[in-house]
Amino acid sequence: xxxxxxxxxxxxxxxxxxxxxxxxxxxxxxxxxxxxxxxxxxxxxxxxxxxxxxxxxxxxxxxxxxxxxxxxxxxxxxxxxxxxxxxxxxxxxxxxxxxxxxxxxxxxxxxxxxxxxxxxxxxxxxxxxxxxxxxxxxxxxxxxxxxxxxxxxxxxxxxxxxxxxxxxxxxxxxxxxxxxxxxxxxxxxxxxxxxxxxxxxxxxxxxxxxxxxxxxxxxxxxxxxxxxxxxxxxxxxxxxxxxxxxxxxxxxxxxxxxxx
Amino acid sequence: xxxxxxxxxxxxxxxxxxxxxxxxxxxxxxxxxxxxxxxxxxxxxxxxxxxxxxxxxxxxxxxxxxxxxxxxxxxxxxxxxxxxxxxxxxxxxxxxxxxxxxxxxxxxxxxxxxxxxxxxxxxxxxxxxxxxxxxxxxxxxxxxxxxxxxxxxxxxxxxxxxxxxxxxxxxxxxxxxxxxxxxxxxx
Numbered sequence: 001x002x003x004x005x006x007x008x009x010x011x012x013x014x015x016x017x018x019x020x021x022x023x024x025x026x027x028x029x030x031x032x033x034x035x036x037x038x039x040x041x042x043x044x045x046x047x048x049x050x051x052x053x054x055x056x057x058x059x060x061x062x063x064x065x066x067x068x069x070x071x072x073x074x075x076x077x078x079x080x081x082x083x084x085x086x087x088x089x090x091x092x093x094x095x096x097x098x099x100x101x102x103x104x105x106x107x108x109x110x111x112x113x114x115x116x117x118x119x120x121x122x123x124x125x126x127x128x129x130x131x132x133x134x135x136x137x138x139x140x141x142x143x144x145x146x147x148x149x150x151x152x153x154x155x156x157x158x159x160x161x162x163x164x165x166x167x168x169x170x171x172x173x174x175x176x177x178x179x180x181x182x183x184x185x186x187x188x189x190x191x192x193x194x195x196x197x198x199x200x201x202x203x204x205x206x207x208x209x210x211x212x213x214x215x216x217x218x219x220x221x222x223x224x225x226x227x228x229x230x231x232x233x234x235x236x237x238x239x240x241x242x243x244x245x246x247x248x249x250x251x252x253x254x255x256x257x258x259x260x
Numbered sequence: 261x262x263x264x265x266x267x268x269x270x271x272x273x274x275x276x277x278x279x280x281x282x283x284x285x286x287x288x289x290x291x292x293x294x295x296x297x298x299x300x301x302x303x304x305x306x307x308x309x310x311x312x313x314x315x316x317x318x319x320x321x322x323x324x325x326x327x328x329x330x331x332x333x334x335x336x337x338x339x340x341x342x343x344x345x346x347x348x349x350x351x352x353x354x355x356x357x358x359x360x361x362x363x364x365x366x367x368x369x370x371x372x373x374x375x376x377x378x379x380x381x382x383x384x385x386x387x388x389x390x391x392x393x394x395x396x397x398x399x400x401x402x403x404x405x406x407x408x409x410x411x412x413x414x415x416x417x418x419x420x421x422x423x424x425x426x427x428x429x430x431x432x433x434x435x436x437x438x439x440x441x442x443x444x445x446x447x
Contacts, residue, residue, distance in 0.1 A: 006387045009302060009361035017297050020311030023286050027318035030282070057304075097316055200384060216383070216446065250386045 005153075007242075156204040156240040156249045159189065166232060173232045175257060176222035194219065196253040198227040206246040208237040227255040272330055279325050289318060292336050294335040296343045299409070303347050313350055317343035333418045338413075341419045348397065359399060362388050364408050373407075373441045384442060391441045395434065402431045 110116035158165035202210055213228045232254065240249035269284075270279065289297055296317060300360035319392040320342050321328075328338060364370075365388055366381050376384050392400065398420060405416045417427040 002359045003360045003389075004305075006359055006361050007385075007390075008363050009359075010305060010307075012301060012307075013296065014294070016307055017294050020314065021290070021293050021309070023289050024314065024320045026289065026315050026322060027282050027285075029315060030322040032319065032323075060340065071334060098283060179389065252386075 005158065018107060115178055152241075152243055154241045156251055157238050158234065159236045159238050168234055169255060172233060173257070174226065175256065175259065176226050193259055194223075196223075197256045198223050199252060199254050200227055200231055202253050203232065203248055203250050204237050204239050205248050206239055208239045208246075210235065210237055219255075223257055226257075230255070271335060275325065275328060275335065275359075278322075279315045280320060285322055285325070287430060288335060292339055293295060294319075294340050298348055300343055301339055302404075302408075303358050304350075304356075304409050305361075309350075313346050314343065320346065331417055331418070337415045337418050341374055341421075344390070344401065344419065358400075361393060361401065364404070365392075368405065370403070373435050374442055376442065380446065383446065387442065391438060394437075394441075399434050402427065403434060406431050 090126070110181045196219050199216060199218045199221050203212040204210055211230065215224045215228075218224050228234065239246040241247060269287075271288065274288055278288070288317065297310055297314045297321050300317070301307070302312045304310050304313065317339065321339055328335075347358070350356065362385060366385055369383065371384070374384075395403075401420060402416060404412070405411045405419065411419070413428045413431070415423040416431075417424040420427065422430070
């Protein structure tokens with residue numbers, strides 16, 4: 001699922017909010033919505049729940065007709081005949097069935113009171129394709145291309161490109177000679193070299209300067225210092241930008257130590 | 261029973277009155293406008309658009325006031341439910357995406373639940389987008405309604421049309437998932 005992320009929400013003043021208050025237009029607008037179902041089932045918790053609700057309501061419909069035998073058949077067919085590509089979906093279906101029992105009860109109980117019992121009650125035909133119910137939700141996510149016009153976030157990156165930066169690190173990185181970084185093989189009691197990586201976390205500020213280096217995953221002091229030393233040497237960064245203006249951002253990078 | 265001043269009515273009386281005469285809805289509109297507006301605004305981040313969607317939500321509420329029955333939840337929960345559905349209607353029809361403001365996710369409560377130390381907050385903030393993109397909109401709403409709007413599980417259940425127990429279970433499952441993501445990345 002794609003969302004638009006903002007670091008800081010805009011602050012609203014009471015005047016901003018008051019400016020949008022217009023009761024008369026609401027009264028006028030109210031007549032437009034008279035025929036609409038307001039509790040549209042848009043905000044469902046994915047396929048899981050929509051399947052559960054469909055199964056639940058279908059039982060309600062069938063038991064109302066007092067055909068208990070078809071009831072189980074219907075439930076079965078809704079499970080079997082539906083094309084479920086992901087095996088995960090089927091696995092998840094099982095615990096949900098339990099839920100659907102309670103949900104079914106609440107639906108019956110709340111049927112009279114609930115505002116939108118109709119909205120979540122599809123025709124019995126639909127039970128054969130539980131997946132279909134969630135289709136609108138899915139399609140709304142896929143159209144990423146038309147949206148990005150609003151906030152453009154570009155992450156910080158090394159100049160001229162990432163490969164150059166990696167090559168630079170490989171070239172500059174020296175395996176520390178400090179004994180702290182050398183382990184001792186327990187069986188032969190000989191010194192042996194350590195291999196692994198150090199994960200470094202640092203900030204690229206607005207001016208494109210790297211600073212504030214921190215170790216996320218350490219391999220010992222000697223390796224950590226060597227990794228930071230090399231990363232500090234590289235000072236050709238393009239800062240991250242938010243809608244065209246440079247901002248501070250953080251980077252993570254794994255520095256690998258291998259014995260040649 | 262006649263009351264001379266409109267402010268003497270209780271909320272439930274006002275709703276009953278408003279079912280017949282729309283003018284009685286105005287005090288309720290004034291009372292809840294800001295609350296609903298802020299709810300919508302935090303998801304669309306645009307003052308005019310939030311105004312439109314809020315008006316739409318109130319319009320829908322007013323036209324369906326006859327369907328409203330007091331079930332132990334405040335009117336604001338019903339309005340929030342309509343407003344949220346209006347928001348997602350808009351996102352779907354206009355092919356827009358919901359805004360998520362990251363600053364809230366380093367607030368005290370949520371940081372406490374996921375067990376993030378103070379010095380790890382920075383890292384958490386950089387990880388957030390990739391973590392949150394794994395969540396479905398309704399899951400995001402669960403977290404935000406609970407921790408940022410401070411609503412009870414019963415009310416959240418009513419807004420999202422699930423049971424109270426289900427809302428609670430799901431919320432803690434999501435927190436567990438977030439925590440797992442975080443621990444996996446840092447250890």
